[in-house]
Amino acid sequence: xxxxDQAAFRLLTSADSRPxxxxxxxxxxxxxxxxxxxxxxxxTVKALGTDDLLALGARIVLSNTYHLNLRPGVRIxxxxxxxxxxxxxxxxxxxxxxxxxxxxxxxxRTLDDEGVTFKSHLDGSPQRLTPESALAIQEALGSDVAMAxxxxxxAEAAQAELRRAVELTTAWAARCRAARARPEQLLxxxxxxxxxxxxxxxxxxxxxxxxxxxxxxxxxxxGERKAQMYETVEAVAALLPADRPRYLMGVGSPExxxxxxxxxxxxxxxxxxxxxxxxxxxxxPEGRLNIYNARFKEQTGPVEHGCECYTCRHHSxxxxxxxxxxxxxxxxxxxxxxxxxxxxxxxxxxxxxxxDGTFEGLRRDFLATFKPPDEEVRRGQKQRWLALRKALSS
Numbered sequence: 001x002x003x004x005d006q007a008a009f010r011l012l013t014s015a016d017s018r019p020x021x022x023x024x025x026x027x028x029x030x031x032x033x034x035x036x037x038x039x040x041x042x043x044t045v046k047a048l049g050t051d052d053l054l055a056l057g058a059r060i061v062l063s064n065t066y067h068l069n070l071r072p073g074v075r076i077x078x079x080x081x082x083x084x085x086x087x088x089x090x091x092x093x094x095x096x097x098x099x100x101x102x103x104x105x106x107x108x109r110t111l112d113d114e115g116v117t118f119k120s121h122l123d124g125s126p127q128r129l130t131p132e133s134a135l136a137i138q139e140a141l142g143s144d145v146a147m148a149x150x151x152x153x154x155a156e157a158a159q160a161e162l163r164r165a166v167e168l169t170t171a172w173a174a175r176c177r178a179a180r181a182r183p184e185q186l187l188x189x190x191x192x193x194x195x196x197x198x199x200x201x202x203x204x205x206x207x208x209x210x211x212x213x214x215x216x217x218x219x220x221x222x223g224e225r226k227a228q229m230y231e232t233v234e235a236v237a238a239l240l241p242a243d244r245p246r247y248l249m250g251v252g253s254p255e256x257x258x259x260x261x262x263x264x265x266x267x268x269x270x271x272x273x274x275x276x277x278x279x280x281x282x283x284x285p286e287g288r289l290n291i292y293n294a295r296f297k298e299q300t301g302p303v304e305h306g307c308e309c310y311t312c313r314h315h316s317x318x319x320x321x322x323x324x325x326x327x328x329x330x331x332x333x334x335x336x337x338x339x340x341x342x343x344x345x346x347x348x349x350x351x352x353x354x355x356d357g358t359f360e361g362l363r364r365d366f367l368a369t370f371k372p373p374d375e376e377v378r379r380g381q382k383q384r385w386l387a388l389r390k391a392l393s394s
């Protein structure tokens with residue numbers, strides 16, 4: 001696994017270390033790990049410009065193959081020299097393959113052995129993705145890391161559906177591997193299998209046997225309980241090669257980041273910090289704060305005391321409360337800056353504590369202070385979101 005003459009992933013801790021720190025090297029720079037990737041689904045992190053991302057210290061962002069192929073289309077992006085030039089981003093880029101849309105657009109797609117056909121959520125036109133075409137689109141986009149096309153089943157999937165997802169994911173991974181035309185673009189395989197540990201072991205063995213540049217754990221944070229998710233992550237991470245980056249897809253609650261880093265995960269992405277920002281949720285050491293709460297109406301200090309982000313250095317909680325109440329667009333910009341600052345600083349602290357040998361103390365203190373939403377409330381919110389997605393796609 002190389003980029004030029006340099007190894008694409010270098011561990012700074014021992015091979016059997018858990019947690020671990022390393023460096024992912026791409027054609028657009030080095031990414032210290034563990035790392036969180038802000039989500040730029042359609043070529044933009046919502047409410048932010050690339051200058052904001054650079055100021056926040058982001059090294060890598062994630063974009064989506066399905067959405068960008070649909071709009072504006074690969075032809076237009078290629079005319080700008082690829083996605084980096086199109087969005088004006090100089091850092092590293094990872095592109096998802098469209099596999100998550102197999103899950104999230106379940107009522108708008110049909111699966112077969114060769115690939116997946118979507119009914120466009122924009123105009124109803126048929127859109128076809130195969131392992132080969134999904135990779136070809138990602139190669140045309142020019143991302144630094146491409147993902148093999150996979151099948152992400154829901155948490156409530158029956159055993160037969162889970163097995164079918166594993167079989168298709170494995171077959172498609174082999175086809176992606178064979179179709180690869182850009183050796184400088186890193187290619188990651190994805191392990192599926194729900195919370196069935198036997199299927200996960202089967203999937204991990206098949207995917208790692210194909211020899212990818214990195215490995216992802218997909219199909220989690222789709223409605224299962226946290227204990228099930230952590231058990232699955234621990235089991236799968238132990239089966240992945242120590243000298244390759246490990247990516248936990250779509251998992252991103254702050255407490256989940258801390259726990260998954262403890263289990264040996266290197267890369268994360270999630271829409272949670274940006275989505276919560278647009279809904280008035282601000283992350284702080286004690287948990288998620290609701291800026292609509294009346295207690296912020298007259299708070300002259302920042303929403304988080306001691307925070308060094310642009311938002312907290314320049315604006316009071318009362319001003320932010322006012323912006324959200326008035327539905328001013330600036331509200332979403334300032335809240336997103338704060339939340340991504342919180343996430344990226346958390347990853348920096350976790351990484352440094354691993355290198356310093358103080359991780360367990362940081363983990364213990366963080367989890368004792370940070371109060372996540374009640375799990376049943378969280379799962380209820382997830383189910384309502386999924387129901388809304390299904391209603392919109394029907």
